Each structure stands twice: as C-alpha cells, then as structure tokens.
Amino acid sequence: xxxxxxxxxxxxxxxxxxxxxxxxxxxxxxxxxxxxxxxxxxxxxxxxxxxxxxxxxxxxxxxxxxxxxxxxxxxxxxxxxxxxxxxxxxxxxxxxxxxxxxxxxxxxxxxxxxxxxxxxxxxxxxxxxxxxxxxxxxxxxxxxxxxxxxxxxxxxxxxxxxxxxxxxxxxxxxxxxxxxxxxxxxxxxxxxxxxxxxxxxxxxxxxxxxxxxxxxxxx
Amino acid sequence: xxxxxxxxxxxxxxxxxxxxxxxxxxxxxxxxxxxxxxxxxxxxxxxxxxxxxxxxxxxxxxxxxxxxxxxxxxxxxxxxxxxxxxxxxxxxxxxxxxxxxxxxxxxxxxxxxxxxxxxxxxxxxxxxxxxxxxxxxxxxxxxxxxxxxxxxxxxxxxxxxxxxxxxxxxxxxxxxxxxxxxxxxxxxxxxxxxxxxxxxxxxxxxxxxxxxxxxxxxx
Amino acid sequence: xxxxxxxxxxxxxxxxxxxxxxxxxxxxxxxxxxxxxxxxxxxxxxxxxxxxxxxxxxxxxxxxxxxxxxxxxxxxxxxxxxxxxxxxxxxxxxxxxxxxxxxxxxxxxxxxxxxxxxxxxxxxxxxxxxxxxxxxxxxxxxxxxxxxxxxxxxxxxxxxxxxxxxxxxxxxxxxxxxxxxxxxxxxxxxxxxxxxxxxxxxxxxxxxxxxxxxxxxxx
Amino acid sequence: xxxxxxxxxxxxxxxxxxxxxxxxxxxxxxxxxxxxxxxxxxxxxxxxxxxxxxxxxxxxxxxxxxxxxxxxxxxxxxxxxxxxxxxxxxxxxxxxxxxxxxxxxxxxxxxxxxxxxxxxxxxxxxxxxxxxxxxxxxxxxxxxxxxxxxxxxxxxxxxxxxxxxxxxxxxxxxxxxxxxxxxxxxxxxxxxxxxxxxxxxxxxxxxxxxxxxxxxxxx
Numbered sequence: 105x106x107x108x109x110x111x112x113x114x115x116x117x118x119x120x121x122x123x124x125x126x127x128x129x130x131x132x133x134x135x136x137x138x139x140x141x142x143x144x145x146x147x148x149x150x151x152x153x154x155x156x157x158x159x160x161x162x163x164x165x166x167x168x169x170x171x172x173x174x175x176x177x178x179x180x181x182x183x184x185x186x187x188x189x190x191x192x193x194x195x196x197x198x199x200x201x202x203x204x205x206x207x208x209x210x211x212x213x214x215x216x217x218x219x220x221x222x223x224x225x226x227x228x229x230x231x232x233x234x235x236x237x238x239x240x241x242x243x244x245x246x247x248x249x250x251x252x253x254x255x256x257x258x259x260x261x262x263x264x265x266x267x268x269x270x271x272x273x274x275x276x277x278x279x280x281x282x283x284x285x286x287x288x289x290x291x292x293x294x295x296x297x298x299x300x301x302x303x304x305x306x307x308x309x310x311x312x313x314x315x316x317x318x319x320x321x322x323x
Numbered sequence: 324x325x326x327x328x329x330x331x332x333x334x335x336x337x338x339x340x341x342x343x344x345x346x347x348x349x350x351x352x353x354x355x356x357x358x359x360x361x362x363x364x365x366x367x368x369x370x371x372x373x374x375x376x377x378x379x380x381x382x383x384x385x386x387x388x389x390x391x392x393x394x395x396x397x398x399x400x401x402x403x404x405x406x407x408x409x410x411x412x413x414x415x416x417x418x419x420x421x422x423x424x425x426x427x428x429x430x431x432x433x434x435x436x437x438x439x440x441x442x443x444x445x446x447x448x449x450x451x452x453x454x455x456x457x458x459x460x461x462x463x464x465x466x467x468x469x470x471x472x473x474x475x476x477x478x479x480x481x482x483x484x485x486x487x488x489x490x491x492x493x494x495x496x497x498x499x500x501x502x503x504x505x506x507x508x509x510x511x512x513x514x515x516x517x518x519x520x521x522x523x524x525x526x527x528x529x530x531x532x533x534x535x536x537x538x539x540x541x542x
Numbered sequence: 543x544x545x546x547x548x549x550x551x552x553x554x555x556x557x558x559x560x561x562x563x564x565x566x567x568x569x570x571x572x573x574x575x576x577x578x579x580x581x582x583x584x585x586x587x588x589x590x591x592x593x594x595x596x597x598x599x600x601x602x603x604x605x606x607x608x609x610x611x612x613x614x615x616x617x618x619x620x621x622x623x624x625x626x627x628x629x630x631x632x633x634x635x636x637x638x639x640x641x642x643x644x645x646x647x648x649x650x651x652x653x654x655x656x657x658x659x660x661x662x663x664x665x666x667x668x669x670x671x672x673x674x675x676x677x678x679x680x681x682x683x684x685x686x687x688x689x690x691x692x693x694x695x696x697x698x699x700x701x702x703x704x705x706x707x708x709x710x711x712x713x714x715x716x717x718x719x720x721x722x723x724x725x726x727x728x729x730x731x732x733x734x735x736x737x738x739x740x741x742x743x744x745x746x747x748x749x750x751x752x753x754x755x756x757x758x759x760x761x
Numbered sequence: 762x763x764x765x766x767x768x769x770x771x772x773x774x775x776x777x778x779x780x781x782x783x784x785x786x787x788x789x790x791x792x793x794x795x796x797x798x799x800x801x802x803x804x805x806x807x808x809x810x811x812x813x814x815x816x817x818x819x820x821x822x823x824x825x826x827x828x829x830x831x832x833x834x835x836x837x838x839x840x841x842x843x844x845x846x847x848x849x850x851x852x853x854x855x856x857x858x859x860x861x862x863x864x865x866x867x868x869x870x871x872x873x874x875x876x877x878x879x880x881x882x883x884x885x886x887x888x889x890x891x892x893x894x895x896x897x898x899x900x901x902x903x904x905x906x907x908x909x910x911x912x913x914x915x916x917x918x919x920x921x922x923x924x925x926x927x928x929x930x931x932x933x934x935x936x937x938x939x940x941x942x943x944x945x946x947x948x949x950x951x952x953x954x955x956x957x958x959x960x961x962x963x964x965x966x967x968x969x970x971x972x973x974x975x976x977x978x979x980x
Binding site for chain 3 (some may be wrong): 330359403451452453454457462463464465522525526528529533534536537539541
C-alpha cells in the first residue's frame with residue numbers, strides 16, 4: 105500500500121511538473137505573438153508545488169520554447185546553471201508569497217517607455233479605466249491602482265531586496281497591482297494561477313498602452 | 324399535424340438559438356484578433372427572437388468562446404447566474420429597439436483613450452471621413468455623426484437609464500451613430516444583423532483611430 | 543480552322559477574365575490583412591483587356607471576396623448594377639491610360655489622416671525616403687515625388703473630372719506618384735501589372751506612415 | 762581515399778550553400794511578417810565560407826523568397842547580374858570582418874523615421890534600456906551604445922567607403938552596436954551567426970521603437 109501511494113505521489117509530481125512546463129511554454133508563446141519578448145528577452149515561471157517552480161532558461165526565444173528550455177528550480181537552493189540572473193526576482197517572490205502560482209515578465213514598448221517616464225514618481229498610478237477591474241481585488245474604475253516602478257539594476261540581489269521591501273509596504277491610499285515595472289526594462293506580473301497571471305499581464309500591458317497614449321494629450 | 328408543426332417550430336427555435344450562439348462566438352473571435360477585448364473584457368450578444376438573446380457569460384476569454392460560455396437570456400427576466408453586470412445594457416437596448424439584432428462591446432485602445440478625452444463634450448463628433456458611410460443612415464462624408472460619451476458607472480441600472488434617456492433624444496443637428504462610448508471603458512455598437520453590428524464596430528473603431536491620430540495634429 | 547481559332551480565342555478570353563478575377567481577390571485579401579479596407583471599404587480592379595476590367599462590387603468584405611463579388615465592367619458602358627459609385631474613378635483612369643493594368647483603393651489610417659492634414663497644400667510631397675524608389679520612375683531618394691490630394695466629393699463624376707485634369711498636368715518640379723489621395727477617404731494606387739499596383743500600394747501606405755510619424759517631430 | 766575526401770568536401774560545400782540559402786529565406790520571411798521589408802525593400806545575406814555569401818537578388822518580395830531569388834556571390838568578384846546595388850554594402854563588410862556570419866537590412870517605420878531625426882548628430886545613442894543587453898558585448902543597461910547614422914547615397918561605393926571608415930573608428934566613450942542606420946532608408950544589422958543577426962535586428966528595431974516613442978515625451 106505504502107509503495108502504491110508512493111508511486112501515485114511520484115506520478116502526481118511528474119504530472120505537476122509537466123503541467124507547469126506546459127504553462128510556461130504557453131505563456132511564452134502568447135507573449136511572443138504580441139511582440140512583448142523581443143530578442144530572447146522576458147522570462148516566465150509557473151509554481152509546481154510549495155518548493156519548486158518551472159522557469160525559462162536564459163537566452164532562449166520565448167516564442168518557441170521546448171521542454172529542455174525550462175529549468176525545474178527548487179526555491180530554497182542556488183540558481184541552477186543556465187538560469188537567467190533575473191530568476192532570483194521570481195524565486196524571491198514565490199518564497200515571500202505562497203499564494204502566487206505564476207510570474208510572467210515581458211518587455212513591451214508601452215511598459216518599457218512608460219516605466220522610464222514614470223521613474224521620477226516611482227509609481228504608475230491608474231484610475232478611471234474599466235480594464236483595471238481585470239486585476240484581482242479591483243472592483244471599480246474609480247479605484248486607484250498603483251504599479252511600483254523601480255530603477256533598473258544589474259545587481260539582482262539588491263534589486264530583489266528593494267522590490268521585497270516596497271511590496272511589503274504598499275501605499276495606504278491605493279490598491280497594489282499584481283505587478284511592478286523596472287524602468288527601461290519591462291513589467292513583472294503574477295497571479296494565483298497561470299490564467300490569472302496571463303490575464304494580469306494582458307491587462308497591465310493594455311493599461312500601459314492606454315496610459316501612454318492618454319499622456320500624449322493630457323501630460 | 325399540430326404536433327408536426329409544433330415539432331417544426333421547436334426545431335426552428337433550436338436552429339435560431341444555434342445560429343445566435345454561433346454569431347456570438349464569431350464576433351468574439353473577430354474582436355480578439357484585433358486585441359479589442361483584452362483580459363476577458365468585452366461582451367457580445369445576438370438576438371434570437373423577440374424575447375431572447377444569446378450573450379457572453381462574465382469573465383471568459385472572448386477569443387476562445389465555446390457554446391457553454393453563452394447564456395440564453397430572456398429579455399423580460401432577471402439576469403441569469405453568471406451574467407456580466409453589463410448584460411443589462413444589452414437587454415435594455417434590445418427591449419427599447421426591436422430593430423436591433425446584435426450588440427457588440429469592446430475595449431480598444433483608441434475607443435478607450437478617445438472616450439476619456441471627449442468626456443467633457445459628452446460626444447465624439449465625426450465629420451469629413453468617408454468611412455462614416457459604413458454606418459447605417461450616413462450617405463456622405465459631409466454628414467455630422469455623433470457618438471454619445473457617458474461617464475462610466477458601476478451602477479449599471481443607473482447608467483442604462485442615462486443611456487436610454489440620451490439615445491431617445493439625439494442631437495437635432497447630427498446623425499446618431501449606431502453606438503456609444505463609456506469613458507475610459509470602451510464602445511457599444513449595434514446593428515440590425517450580426518453583419519451590420521460587426522461592420523459598425525469595425526467602422527467605429529477605425530474612425531476612433533483616425534480621430535485620435537488626427538487630434539495629435541489638430542487639437 | 544476558323545472555328546478552332548475562334549474557340550481558342552474564347553478560351554483565352556475566359557482565361558484572361560479568370561486571371562483578372564483572381565488578381566482582384568488576392569489584392570483584396572492582402573489589403574484586408576493589413577486592416578486597410580475596414581468595414582467593407584476599398585475597391586480593387588484589374589484590367590482584362592483593352593475594353594474590360596474586373597472590379598469589386600459595392601458593399602462586400604474585401605478580405606473574403608468570391609468570384610460573384612467581382613463585376614466584369616466594359617470600359618465604354620454605364621456602370622453595372624451592384625457597382626460602387628467609385629467604380630467610375632477606376633474606369634476613367636483605365637480609359638485615359640492604356641498602360642494601367644490594375645488599380646487598388648484602400649482606407650488605411652495613415653493615408654486617411656495624412657490626406658486631411660495635407661489637403662491645404664493639395665499635395666503630399668515626399669523626398670528623402672529610400673522607399674520612394676519602389677515607385678515606378680523614381681531612381682533616387684533625392685527625387686521629389688508628388689501625391690495629389692483632392693477634396694472628397696460624393697459627386698464621383700465631378701471628382702473624376704478633377705482627378706483627370708490634375709493628373710494631366712503634373713507639377714514640373716516633381717515626379718508624379720502612381721497614386722493620389724482623397725482627403726479623409728484614402729488612397730488610389732495603380733500600376734502596369736497587379737504586382738506593380740500591389741508594390742505601389744504598399745510603398746505609398748508605408749511612405750504615408752513614415753511621413754505621418756515624421757511630422758509629429760518635424761511639423 | 763583522396764577522392765572520398767574530395768567528394769565529402771564537395772558535399773559539405775553543397776550543404777553549406779543550402780544552409781546559407783535556407784538562412785536567407787528564413788530571415789526574409791521573419792522580417793516580412795513584421796512589415797519591415799515593404800514593397801520588395803530590404804536585403805539579406807548569410808556567409809557560406811571565407812570567400813562566398815548567399816544574398817537576395819534585387820527586386821524580389823523578401824517574404825516569399827525561393828532558392829532562385831538568392832545569389833551565391835564570391836566576395837572578391839564583381840557583383841553578379843541581378844544583384845541589388847546595395848549588395849556592395851554586404852560584401853565590403855564581410856571582407857572587412859571575417860567574424861561576421863550574416864547581415865540583414867530592413868526598412869521598418871521606426872528605424873526609417875528615427876534615422877532622419879538623428880542624422881544631425883550622426884548617431885543614435887542608446888542608454889538605459891535593458892534590451893541593449895541583447896546586443897553582443899553589452900552587459901548592462903547603463904552602457905552607452907552607439908548606432909552610426911549615415912546620410913543616404915545612391916553612390917553605394919562612396920557610401921560603403923564612408924561606412925568602413927566610420928566603423929573602423931568607433932567612439933571612445935561608447936560600445937559600437939552591431940549595426941548602422943542609413944537616414945530615411947533603414948537599418949543594417951549583423952552577427953556572427955544567423956541567430957545573432959536575427960536577434961540583433963529584432964533588438965535594434967525594438968530599441969528604435971522605444972526611442973522614437975520616448976522622444977515624443979522627452980525631446
């Protein structure tokens with residue numbers, strides 16, 4: 105019986121890995137179709153279980169991922185060989201927030217340009233867009249929603265520390281969006297499930313596009 | 324004989340339902356291909372008969388609709404479980420206007436941004452575009468065509484009342500477009516048939532894109 | 543023998559019609575893929591022989607043309623039932639210029655917006671773009687290339703007369719582009735063959751896009 | 762044995778030609794899907810060996826290349842009949858730089874417009890974009906990366922000489938991008954392999970798009 109249970113558990117674990125890997129591949133393909141991950145940029149991860157994630161390896165085309173492009177990264181161990189340096193931004197967030205099931209990072213023109221324009225205020229603040237309601241926890245277009253903006257940094261540990269510190273202390277007068285911007289770099293978006301993270305990424309990218317267009321008229 | 328007729332009528336009704344459901348699915352897919360319904364936004368309905376419509380359920384991806392994502396909503400009954408709150412904007416319009424056969428609602432960047440810019444005047448007024456002629460009742464680019472703009476409101480009953488009141492009193496010096504804008508939200512477009520509503524949606528979205536681009540030069 | 547020759551001639555004529563119809567269908571599909579013919583706008587024709595053209599019927603979706611959407615219009619007869627009023631702009635040009643083999647008309651955002659901005663000067667004047675060389679007769683980016691801009695007019699006979707008069711008297715200091723703009727309406731482009739007309743349409747649309755973007759910086 | 766080796770060498774050479782031709786066809790198709798080679802513009806080459814390249818013939822649609830559209834050009838001989846005049850820009854660069862394996866040239870709107878805006882400074886200077894790191898030799902968004910901008914010239918030999926001279930003397934305070942711009946014309950991008958050239962082309966085009974959008978706000 106014990107052996108049967110063990111085998112079943114192992115098969116379940118294999119299935120959870122396969123499901124997470126398939127989720128990463130699908131997320132990469134969807135982002136590439138929108139041209140949000142140009143020139144092998146971007147990275148995508150899906151949680152397997154409490155201790156592991158599936159995450160894209162460094163330097164591969166996110167629109168044509170195959171299983172061997174995905175690393176199975178334990179959350180409490182050093183980054184595996186072939187990891188993107190930015191994988192640490194994923195693992196830190198998964199460790200801090202057990203409710204997060206997927207994290208997607210992209211480099212769209214709207215996110216990248218708006219992030220530089222907004223770096224001075226350290227925040228992109230949304231209000232008045234119905235599409236805000238696609239973000240978890242937002243019930244009305246009248247809500248004020250904050251997307252933190254961080255200066256980009258090649259020291260990912262230092263950057264990750266600043267992200268953790270800021271996310272732990274959201275603004276009192278706004279709802280925290282399920283994502284943040286790195287200036288001149290792109291957006292990180294997450295959700296409880298792959299579908300939530302994909303919806304959040306599309307909503308945020310579209311809101312950035314709205315906002316950037318709107319600011320051409322209303323500076 | 325009576326039974327035969329009854330069966331035939333029932334088959335016809337089934338066929339009308341199936342046709343309306345297929346129309347909703349096709350309209351959602353066409354809008355998603357243009358990125359006009361990001362992050363599960365938008366809703367689409369087609370009239371089945373005098374008393375019923377087929378309409379998208381809340382929270383589903385409009386680019387990948389299946390039959391179970393479509394509700395068969397009687398026009399004189401409360402909204403079905405799973406309805407979008409905005410379904411009331413559809414049912415109210417179908418009740419007021421027996422000639423309407425389909426209503427499509429989308430969130431394109433051009434419609435969404437222009438609607439906020441134009442909220443002060445409560446109208447987007449088109450003139451001078453040949454494409455205006457794709458709207459029913461418009462015969463020349465010299466026509467003045469009005470698209471009402473309403474402040475967005477999470478109280479859909481109140482909003483629906485304001486829409487009904489305004490549509491009942493169109494401007495005397497302009498042709499009323501087969502559609503309106505909700506500020507920061509998107510466009511509602513309709514037509515006598517699914518093809519008319521689809522043509523009106525594409526014409527309005529393109530006219531919004533023209534107008535937004537033009538206003539960058541001629542404020 | 544005479545009969546054999548006659549049959550062969552008839553078969554050739556049938557083949558010329560079929561080739562022209564196929565050319566119209568392909569041109570419509572290519573333009574629709576670029577969103578240049580929204581909401582059933584645009585029209586497309588290909589010359590069959592000295593006296594006839596194949597041309598799109600009014601009010602059909604140019605991205606999904608079938609053979610029955612194409613009319614076989616004699617150049618010296620009244621417009622056939624189902625014709626677009628604008629068919630007269632095609633037939634007049636084919637009569638004036640035996641060297642023209644195809645005429646394509648589209649409503650892209652760049653052409654439509656730029657045409658209104660340029661109506662005051664009655665011309666869009668290009669210089670300094672390498673892509674100008676895709677237009678027949680242009681050998682250098684230093685050439686000055688003129689695209690006439692006409693006020694739009696629902697009186698197509700009057701408009702056609704103005705087009706003919708202006709095209710007959712091109713500016714002395716510029717090369718005449720194989721196309722013209724109707725303000726707030728769109729572009730007409732032509733060429734000796736379907737391939738030439740398609741290349742000219744794509745070159746002009748892209749040049750309009752360059753020019754519109756450039757004018758945001760250098761008014 | 763000698764004969765066997767010889768045959769093997771010949772087969773290898775054939776295979777190298779076929780591989781380079783396939784690389785050119787794939788690069789053209791990828792660029793066409795982005796609308797970066799409108800109206801038969803652009804040209805694409807891949808090195809076969811130390812003395813030969815595969816390069817697109819003049820005047821063909823780069824999105825639908827077939828093997829007969831590709832010329833096998835020796836680097837130390839005159840341009841073959843059917844060559845684009847710009848082929849000389851390719852051959853000169855391959856001769857100067859043995860490490861280059863592929864050169865791709867495109868006419869995107871962002872590159873074409875930005876190149877004219879930047880001609881006065883003769884350089885597009887990037888800094889602050891994470892995507893810079895997709896360019897070989899760039900390790901941080903803080904790097905200053907220079908893309909030289911040359912006035913366009915129909916005298917390709919003269920232009921090629923100016924390109925060679927400038928590339929031989931890069932700015933001391935910046936990293937030289939693997940590419941340059943011709944004003945009002947487009948971008949040339951290269952890399953050690955086809956994959957590198959494709960990544961560099963996509964990175965540069967996206968950076969031009971970022972920069973052009975950013976300059977609308979921060980002139």
